[in-house]
Every structure is written in C-alpha cells, then in structure tokens.
Amino acid sequence: MDNTNENMTEDKDINKNNNGNSDDYEKICFVCRRPESRAGKMIVMPNNIYICQDCMQRTFDSINSSGINYEDMMKMSNMPGMGMFGNFGVMDSDPVPEKQKLKKKKEDKKELPALDVSKLPAPHEIKRKLDEYVIGQDYAKKVMSVAVYNHYKRVSADARILGDVEIEKSNMLMIGPTGSGKTYLVKTLARILQVPLAITDATTLTEAGYIGDDIESVVSKLLLAADNDVEKAEHGIIFIDEIDKIAKKKETRSRDVSGESVQQGMLKLLEGSEIEVPVGATSKNAMVPQVTVNTKDILFICGGAFPDLEDIIKTRLNKSSSMGFNADLKDKYDDEKNIMSYVTVDDLREYGMIPEFLGRLPIIYSLDRLDEDMLVNILKEPKNAILKQYQKLLELDEVKLEFTDDALRSIARKAMEKDTGARALRSIIEDFMLDIMYEIPKDSNIGSVTITEDVVEKKGAPVITMRA
Structure with a gap:
C-alpha cells in the first residue's frame, strides 16, 4: 500500500x-x-x-x-x-501540445477592470502616433482613433458608472483601393494600443459543413495571438480583410456558401456572443480542446477594396443629371479621384452586402487613393520608410546611400502606372538596386552612392564617391 x-x-x-x-x-x-x-x-x-x-x-x-x-x-x-x-x-x-495548452482565467477578473482607461492614449495621441508611420489618410486615422478610444473606454468602464446605459460596439468597415494602407493602419494601431491582433482573410471563410475555414476560425486566430489567454483575447482586435469577397452573388444557380451565408453567419459574431472555438487549430473537427470566448468586447474592423463599387456610386450620383440649365453633366464625377468618399449604405447594399451585416458595422469610412506626392512622402518620411531601410543596409557596409528628388519622383511615377498603391514602391526599388547591392561589397573604398533619375529609368549609372 x-x-x-x-x-x-x-x-x-x-x-x-x-x-x-x-x-x-x-x-x-x-x-x-x-x-x-x-x-x-x-x-x-x-x-x-x-x-x-x-x-x-x-x-x-x-x-x-x-x-x-x-x-x-x-x-x-x-x-x-x-x-x-x-x-x-x-x-x-x-x-x-504546447500550442493547444489553455491558460487559466484570472479569478479576480470581475473585480478589476480589463483595461486602465487612464493609461489609454487620447484620440489625438493615437493619431499623432499613426502619423509617424502612415502618410496621409488623415480622415481615416481620425475616425479610427476616436472609434478605438471609445471602444476601450466602453470595455474598461465600471458598470456602476454606466448604470442602465449600455454602450454598443463601434465595429468599423474600411473601404479603400489596394495598396492604400488598410492592413498597415490596423497593424500600427494594435502596436500602439498593445492589444492582441488577428488578421484574417474573408476569402477562405465558408458556411459550416463545407470545405474551408469556419466563421469561428477568426476568433481562434485571435486566441492564438493572445497566447491562448481567453481574457486577453476578449479585449483584442480582429481585422477581416477582403470583406468584399463575401458579397452576395448577383446571379447564381448554386448555393452561395462563401457569400451571403457567410455574412449571415458573422452577424452574432460581430454583435457579441459566446462561441466555442478550438484551441491551437482552425477546425472544430480536430480533436483539440474547445474553449468559450465572448466576442462582445472584441473590436472588429473589416476592410476591402470593393472593385466596381465606384461605378455604383457614379450611377447614383448621376441620377440627378437631366436636361436644362441646372442639370449635372453625366461625366461630372469621371475625373473624381476619391469617389469612394461618397459611399453610402445603399451603395454597399447594391454591391451585395446584406443590410443586417452593414447594421453591425456602424462606422463606414474610405481611404484616399495615393497620388504622386503621397508616394514620395511614403518613400522617405515614415519611421520605417523604404529608403531608410536601404540606407541602414548599406550603412552596415559603411556606405552612405542618397536619393535625388528627381529619382524619388521617377519612382513615384512608375508606381502610379502600376496602379497597386504603395506595394509597387519596393518592387521598383528592388529592380534597380539589385546590381548596386551586389557590386558595393566588392570594393571597400566606396564611401557613398547617389541614386539619380537616370538610374531609376535605367539610362545611367549611380554616382559613386570614393573614401578620402
């Protein structure tokens, strides 16, 4: 015994x-x-x-x-x-397995607020920090700063102070062309607030029972980002990109398993409900632990490029055009650069988003299309600007890298032609910097390299200065 x-x-x-x-x-x-x-x-x-x-x-x-x-x-x-x-x-x-272990909830969770509102940065502070990393998009940054600040004030507020008043969530819908900085804005915001962030794609989501990710998998990714800490995950941010891909299909004879049905499945998720999610896996069918997560304090930010939405907006705006002295011209909005700023809920319904889904995203705003001046500023001004990254790389070889203003303008013009926003900048720079990055380590006497417009246009060589 x-x-x-x-x-x-x-x-x-x-x-x-x-x-x-x-x-x-x-x-x-x-x-x-x-x-x-x-x-x-x-x-x-x-x-x-x-x-x-x-x-x-x-x-x-x-x-x-x-x-x-x-x-x-x-x-x-x-x-x-x-x-x-x-x-x-x-x-x-x-x-x-280690990734499927589940952290215990703190016993004193109800006594202490989840967040200290006194340490939460004010909206102008959040925008100022966003300005250090993101060029332009002032309206979008202002909207996000206020919405996030109000959301976390709601989360951390004491029930005794609120009384009978229940403040609803301020989920957001972000509309903007590709390369305008939607994902980058959300990443920077989560880094400023130091909260868990999960970035997922709506393209892989399907109705339950079909091949693809379940709708609850977006919460499972947030739980993984929070190190399987349920309490921390319940105060995080979920960014669902490519939300326009789950729009209702116009004409289809088959079941729309990745369109309207996904929007309907996300309604309770956005509004706030207790759902069971697998720990360390994206599928409920796997033999993994299940945990209950309450989404009422999770901030959802949806983003999408919404191609062809511009035509719907123009059609609505041009309905007032008619014959007469006060009539609008039919091509009045053809040259409008930021036509997305005129978007309304009716336009999104026409696009294929169901009213119940849009009702749970009360804050709708658009991002501006990048112009040449903004692209030049993106190249050199942010804290982690692309030019600063290359300058640091060559600094390790004790070589100074400089770009002329004409060279920056040329890079921006090339990026405008590709029409993929800020994503085109790195590929253009990589193209002409390849030979330079290959040749410079050969000669230790090189002191500085100056990139001119001819280098960008591939009409000449960079100006190389040797050490004294």
Whole structure:
C-alpha cells in the first residue's frame, strides 16, 4: 500500500514537471478534449493523462453493459504494456501540445477592470502616433482613433458608472483601393494600443459543413495571438480583410456558401456572443480542446477594396443629371479621384452586402487613393520608410546611400502606372538596386552612392564617391 502511494506521488510530480508551471494552464480531458473550466475536476491518471468524471463514468457504464469481467481486466492491466491506456502509446511527456495548452482565467477578473482607461492614449495621441508611420489618410486615422478610444473606454468602464446605459460596439468597415494602407493602419494601431491582433482573410471563410475555414476560425486566430489567454483575447482586435469577397452573388444557380451565408453567419459574431472555438487549430473537427470566448468586447474592423463599387456610386450620383440649365453633366464625377468618399449604405447594399451585416458595422469610412506626392512622402518620411531601410543596409557596409528628388519622383511615377498603391514602391526599388547591392561589397573604398533619375529609368549609372 505504501509503495502504491509513493508511485502516485511520483506520477503527480512528473505531471507537474512536464506541464511546466501547472498553475498557469488548465488540465484537459484526454478523451473529450474539454478544459477543466468546462468539464469540472479531472481524475489524474498515469503518463500525464487527465480524464473528466463524465468520460470516466461513461467508460465504466460501457464496461458494465459489455459484460467484461473486472478480474480479467485487472490481470490484463498487470501485463507489460497492457496497463490502462498502455495500447495508446502515450509518451511520458505531456500529451497536449504546447500550442493547444489553455491558460487559466484570472479569478479576480470581475473585480478589476480589463483595461486602465487612464493609461489609454487620447484620440489625438493615437493619431499623432499613426502619423509617424502612415502618410496621409488623415480622415481615416481620425475616425479610427476616436472609434478605438471609445471602444476601450466602453470595455474598461465600471458598470456602476454606466448604470442602465449600455454602450454598443463601434465595429468599423474600411473601404479603400489596394495598396492604400488598410492592413498597415490596423497593424500600427494594435502596436500602439498593445492589444492582441488577428488578421484574417474573408476569402477562405465558408458556411459550416463545407470545405474551408469556419466563421469561428477568426476568433481562434485571435486566441492564438493572445497566447491562448481567453481574457486577453476578449479585449483584442480582429481585422477581416477582403470583406468584399463575401458579397452576395448577383446571379447564381448554386448555393452561395462563401457569400451571403457567410455574412449571415458573422452577424452574432460581430454583435457579441459566446462561441466555442478550438484551441491551437482552425477546425472544430480536430480533436483539440474547445474553449468559450465572448466576442462582445472584441473590436472588429473589416476592410476591402470593393472593385466596381465606384461605378455604383457614379450611377447614383448621376441620377440627378437631366436636361436644362441646372442639370449635372453625366461625366461630372469621371475625373473624381476619391469617389469612394461618397459611399453610402445603399451603395454597399447594391454591391451585395446584406443590410443586417452593414447594421453591425456602424462606422463606414474610405481611404484616399495615393497620388504622386503621397508616394514620395511614403518613400522617405515614415519611421520605417523604404529608403531608410536601404540606407541602414548599406550603412552596415559603411556606405552612405542618397536619393535625388528627381529619382524619388521617377519612382513615384512608375508606381502610379502600376496602379497597386504603395506595394509597387519596393518592387521598383528592388529592380534597380539589385546590381548596386551586389557590386558595393566588392570594393571597400566606396564611401557613398547617389541614386539619380537616370538610374531609376535605367539610362545611367549611380554616382559613386570614393573614401578620402
């Protein structure tokens, strides 16, 4: 009897060592994969295995109904390799992978606010920090700063202060052409606020039961970004890009499994509800732990380029054109650069977004199309500007890199021709910088390199200055 107690104590010590800090993570049932917070107290088995009481009871019930003799089972358990769960080949290490471990919720969660509103930067501070990384888009940055500030004030506010007033979420819909900085704005915002961020694509989402990612997988990615800490994930930001790809199809004879049905499936997600998501996986079918996440305090930002939306806006604006002295010209808005700024909910409904979905995204704003001056500023002004990156690379070889103003203008013009926004800048620079980056390390006497317009246009060589 004493030997048995000693062995059980050793097993518990092994379990504690293999789990790392066992106080930080929940125990997970080996059979049903539910965490301890949902399944109740676990029964500790040898080889680092935990089983919930429900699964253990079902096991005993199935043994009783099958008529297996307990004495025969005990004889089998004493045979080498035939102990309980011996045939499963369980290793001595923890059977739950590291990425599927679930952190425990803090017990004092209800007493303390999730965020300290006094440490939350004011809207003008958020915009000022965004200005350091993002050029232009002043209106979009102002809208995002105010919306995010109000959202986290709502999350951190004490229920006693709010009383009977319930403040709703300020989810956002961001519309802008490709390369205008939608994803970059959200990334910078999450870095400023130091909250978990999950960036996902709407193109892979399908209705439940079809090939593709479930709608709840977007929350599963946020949980992974929060290091499987549910409390932290419930105050994070989810950015769903390419949201225009789930628009309702105009004419289709088959079931629209990646269009309107996905919008309908996301309604409760955006509004706020408790959903079960797999830990460390994007599919519920996998044998992984399930955890409940409440989305009422998660800020959703949706973004998309919405191609062909400009034609819908122009058609609506030109409806007032008619014959007479006060009539508008039909081509009045053809040369309008930022036609997206005139967008309304009716235009988005015409595009294929359902009214219920748009109703849960109360803040709708657009980003400006980048012009030549903005592209030049993007090249040199932000903290991590592209030119500064190349200058740092050559600085490691003790070589100074300079660009003339004409060269910057030429790069911006080439990017405008490609019509892919700021994404075109790096590919253009990589093209003419390849030979320079290859040749410079050959000669240690080179002191500085100046890139001119001729280099960008591939009509000449860079100006090289040797060391004194």
